[in-house]
Amino acid sequence: MSTWWRTAVAGLRKTTEAARSYHTIQAIPREITGNRVSVKDRAQGRIPAVVFAQPNPSADGDGGGGPVRSVSRKHLLTTERKQIQSILKSIELPYFCSTTFPLQIRAGSGSSALLESGNVLPIKVHRDTETGKLLNLVFVWADEGTTLKVDVPVVFKGEDVCPGLKKGGMLNKIRASLKYKCPSEHIPQKIEVDISNLDIGDRVFMRDVKVHPSLELLSKNDLVPVCKIVAAKLDSTE
Template identity: 65%
Template sequence: MSKWCRAAAGVLKATAETQSRRSYHTIQAVPRESSGHRISVRDRAQGRIPAVVFSQSYVQRDPNDPTSVVASSLVSRKLLLTTERKQIQAILKNIQLPFFCSTTFPLQIRAGSGSSTILETRKVLPIKIHRDEDGKVLNLVFVWAEDGTQLKVDVPIVYKGEDVCPGIKKGGRLRQVRSSLKYLCPAEHIPAKIEVDLSNLDIEDRVSMHDVPIHPSLKLLSKNENIPVCKIIATDIGEIEHA
């Protein structure tokens, strides 16, 4: 176990710096007074994407149970909006999924298409993207993400150091058990990603959820923090013979 602890202690790095998480993209939107299939079809035909943004803050009901997270009783401030497809596509090209849904964005709401009048600017977090069979974005769902707001976020895991990993060099392979971890996060401390450094892992070494260094304000939403995030496992002899 001591070998595993030494390996796990130095293999994880969370991108917790606030500046690295803040996006330089400002999403432009205009108010949409009504919803419905016909209106959405018309907006899409004109190069726009219907969107909605609302309040959704969470609380941990039982302090001893990290999974007892429920939506708080905040009054929901729901807004119907329309965004520009070209801008959303450009953002998604630069900040690809799943990182798009763990990144907060400034949202600038203007009085109308082409208007220079700014009604308000606030921070939002994308939580859902609806696409058609061809991958075309149909709708966007955001939540308000003002500082101090508690939000439930799936933070993507990124693995690095495979090229120098001792276990992999010996013929082992990486088994990715989790692709993301779910946290209850203050909006100002949402990490865009978590980096798992494999450069010190040997065969049979593993990294568990509780080994991930995070900002102290984040709460891991899992009853069992010993669940592995990844393992370096020995390559099966049969796999080597058929390689």
């Protein structure tokens, strides 16, 4: 493993572990569904949620490739709105949906009886289009040994020293995220693309992006560019 990757993994692991320890999502079961029930839950300061087992992309039908979840691992839940809002203040979208969290399912509000626990990955956050109010959440179980499909946000670094930008060029951000098949223990919260050495006309392709060796890019063409430094548009008279 290269020095670059050891340093990156250490930093990512420290950040992820801190997020996990601080943000253990608390939830309670809900047995009744429907719009009226959901409205009542939200009025009581709770957010309807569901957590299920995503089919394991690495499973080959013989029990390999991580644990196979039973139907009992699918749960209809409600979570505390204040807690989810607090998490979203420190881990903003879209990074929230590329971060795993511990989940504890209690027997009821304020109960110490633990029914189920494990790591989960948020995959959908539904909001009211007008007010932005949280409506419901969808999670997938992300216990160690499972492999998940994750849409990982792309961030760009090195803009302050990029030769092409210093010459007056512009950064064309072609892809905002990249989709990978990831072991749950190596899901990156974000992918950093270094543009510090790019000149005008240079590109960074999907295959050039550095990620953990266990990640598999879910694209048929890894020559699709992630970004490009383009020349500033000339005046129409020129």
